[in-house]
Every structure is written in structure tokens, then in C-alpha cells.
Amino acid sequence: MKKFNWEEFKYKNNKIAVHCKTEEEAKDFCNQMHEHGMKWGDGDSYLENINYNKYLGKTCYSNSCLYGGYDFYEQIGYRILEWSDYMGVGNKEFTKADLKDGMVVEYKNGKRRLVIANMLIGEDGFLTLDSFRENLENIKFMDHTIVKIFxxxxxxxxxxxxxxxxxxLIWERIEVKHMTVDEMQKKLEELTGERVEFEPSVExxxxxxxxxxxxxxxxTCVIPSGMSCNFANYSKDEVKKAYEKVMEDGRKES
Known part of the structure; x- marks a missing residue:
């Protein structure tokens, strides 16, 4: 069973979609998204509607709080993850309440401690759990933040x-480096020595x-005639064409 990286999934610049082959998987994943503070693009709760009936076994949910068919996300170059690989044990984030006697924790500095009652005991000393936040970060010293549990x-x-x-190993903290588009552009230009420009994703x-x-x-619609309002069925070229017309119209208004 793999551990799902929620920080990576929730970071909007990552092109990730999750495929749910069954309604049970879709309900479970939507419940997980709700627990991680996510909502549909229009602000509705994932618990109110999982939007599974349209695409059924090909339903995918993106990190842009939208949904669509598997073929669509594959066509626009998204990395597609199978929720069946993650569903179940291992996706719960550990908190202080989950620490049990006999577990071993590892700090960010590599030192390990044995959990006994309200203490983390090592050869060279101990800390009480009062020194940690609920998410297992140390209140004062970042190098004592718990990063692994055994x-x-x-x-x-x-x-x-x-x-x-x-x-x-039963849990590991996964840290994602967050960068703005400008920071990524600068880094890529440093690595390649070439001018880099980012295009918006299809979503x-x-x-x-x-x-x-x-x-x-x-x-007064500016979208080319013959194109419907069901954007999820557009090809990448059609989306780009409609986007350019909308942007052109917006520049005229300003």
C-alpha cells in the first residue's frame, strides 16, 4: 500500500489527476479530499456530490478541484494516479494521539527515541510530548521535528x-518544495541557459x-462558432483557441 502525497497533489502547479475505477473508490477519495480541506471549484463540498455517474469507471479528479474522464487527462499530459494503490491504510497523517507505547520515532536530525507514556526516550536524554505540536513538529527546535515513525x-x-x-517504517513525513512560477522559470533558465516561458495548462x-x-x-460570445460550452470535451487545440479569443476580448475591454 502506497502513501498518498497530499502536499504534492494540492500544489496547483503539479499536473496530477486521480483515477477512481469504482464508486467506492470515488467516495473514499472525495471523503479524503474533504478531510484535507479541499472543495469543488465552485465551492461545494466533495461530500455533497462525487460526480461519478458521468464517467463511471473512467472518472478522474484533478488537483484543480475539477473532474473529467481518464482519456481527457491523459490527452492533456496529466500524471494519473490510481486511487486503488493508495486507498485504505497508510493515508492518515500521524498526530500525537496516534503515538503508542513501544513505537520508535526519528527526528529530523536523525536521532531516534522510544515512545513510553508521555515521553520520547533515547540514550542521551528525553523529551515530553508537550514539546510537540499535534502534527509532530517540535515547538522550539525544527531539528527535533518527528519525520519517521517505526x-x-x-x-x-x-x-x-x-x-x-x-x-x-509505518509513517514518513513528506516535504515538498514550493516554488512560484517565476521561481521555477528562473531556476530552469539557470539550468538550461535558455529563455523559458510557461504556458497555462489546459485546466x-x-x-x-x-x-x-x-x-x-x-x-456576445467570442468563442468560435461551432464550439459548444462543454469545455471538458474540447481537444487541447480547441481549448487553446477559445482561450486566446477570450484573452483577446479581455484585452479589448481593458
């Missing part, structure tokens, strides 16, 4: 308890088009 295979001497061979373009459509009147 179960013990065998209870032996204290030294052996903390040994690699005697531990089974970002659709978002701009939808925002335009909510304000505009249909009888």
Missing part, C-alpha cells in the same frame, strides 16, 4: 530496539474560459 519487530536490548534491522485555460462565461452574455 514499529518494533522484536523487544530486545535498548540499543537493538533502535537498530535499522529491528524497525518497520487553467478552461478555468479562465469558465470565469469569462460566467460574466459574459451568450449572445
Amino acid at each position: 514499529k518494533i519487530k522484536e523487544a530486545m536490548t535498548f540499543n537493538y530496539i533502535l537498530d535499522d534491522d529491528n524497525l518497520k 487553467e485555460m478552461i478555468g479562465v474560459i469558465c470565469k469569462y462565461c460566467r460574466k459574459a452574455k451568450c449572445n
